Amino acid sequence: MAAPCYLGWDFSTQQLKVIAIDEQLRVVYEDNVHFDKDLPEFRTQGGVYIHSDRLTVTSPVLMWVKALDMILEKMKSSGFKFSQVRALSGAGQQHGSVYWKKGSIQILKNVSSKLPLHQSLKACFSVSNSPIWMDSSTASQCSALEKAVGGAQHLASITGSRAYERFTGNQIAKIYSQNPEVYMETERISLVSSFAASLFLGAYAPIDYSDGSGMNLLQIWEKVWSVSCLNACAPGLEEKLGCPVPSHSVLGPISPYYSQRYGFSPDCKIVAFTGDNPASLAGMRLQEGDIAISLGTSDTLFLWIQEPTPALEGHILCNPVDSQAYMALLCFKNGSLMRERIRDDCASGSWDEFSKALSSTVAGNNGNLGFYFDVMEITPEAVGIHRFNRHNQKVSDFPKEVEIRALIEGQFMAKRIHAEKLGYKVNFRGNHSVTPCILFCLCA
Ligand SMILES: Nc1ncnc2c1ncn2[C@@H]1O[C@H](COP(=O)(O)OP(=O)(O)O)[C@@H](O)[C@H]1O
């Protein structure tokens, strides 16, 4: 008989990933579905749609459901022993939101095991394109929220962050103001993480404290929704969000759908899902004083803190491991996609060539320095490509190798400046196949 195992899911920007570990924490299975490549019918780029205003960024919610169907079928074909899964949990890209249409709970509870999920759930979403973390179209809603609660610093003191355009409360406020009828026909709003948990639970999963802190709606000290923030965003919102729970809550057994269709044990437990960054803090077993850097679609820097002071820059989130503690987070929007663009321009689209070019230049890049923001950055708020030579003169281009090093050093310098403000020790998480040279630059 196969040994017991545990599944972890990651619904992130560009792909859905799954990993199974045994009781000795050994990885026994890994797989992924890449949205652009494996689900071309949705026509996403990097898993998203960038709308014509260049500010609105969404992902089709049914693509996430279909990705789950696809990965489960792949696991089944490979002979994966679903019956051995004792529990599962997971993570989602932060801030993104899913809008369940009135009556969907009944459909979710009663999905037929004869059909893939995406067929049963196709009419369940009042918003078919979910706003995601790359969206920056809610500037007016952010100003209104800060004004309603007495200013940016006051909002940060309540929710851990001043108003950010990608934060879910502001996204909900935009949907309510532009399409009140869509908002009214929504019975539940999930984060990507709680949406994913809902698919497994066959019921609406609660939002967890950690991912809930990325909404500009949760009082991070009391761990309850802030009435003034809710009221500033949309009417009747509390009911649509449900009660938030600790990130490690056991939500209940898996939906019968998975036992009937894939052979999961009916006793398999669903543990609350959380945001991908909080999940990384938990998974890396970060301790107070450590800083981790994640190089995903976004780059993030995060750390465990006991006594946070919310400020106008960065975010304080509830800690996913210890409900008395917190985590600080900085997010950089120009992460992997920016590196990919320079790789394509300067290294023929090859990470190997990128790596060789990086190794061929020296630390400090002979004084050449660059800041690369293809899209409006979050930290700091800046856009464009800015190159400076060793005499501090602005230049319009660099030789290819110099460009590659300027990009990597510029990105890491920005993180280091913030790291110096926040702590001292740097760990690393991220794409496991990331070019070692990039890691070397980070640690140099
Ligand atoms: N060898 C490599 N070196 C640097 N970056 C890489 C390498 N291989 C893949 N990547 C980048 O990693 C990104 C995906 O990282 P991942 O953490 O899986 O993203 P996400 O979880 O946000 O979907 C891609 O944009 C890709 O360009």
Ligand SMILES: O=C(CO)[C@@H](O)[C@H](O)COP(=O)(O)O
């Ligand atoms: O917006 C943030 C954090 O505040 C992002 O870090 C998202 O959570 C997206 O994660 P990745 O898909 O890049 O891992």
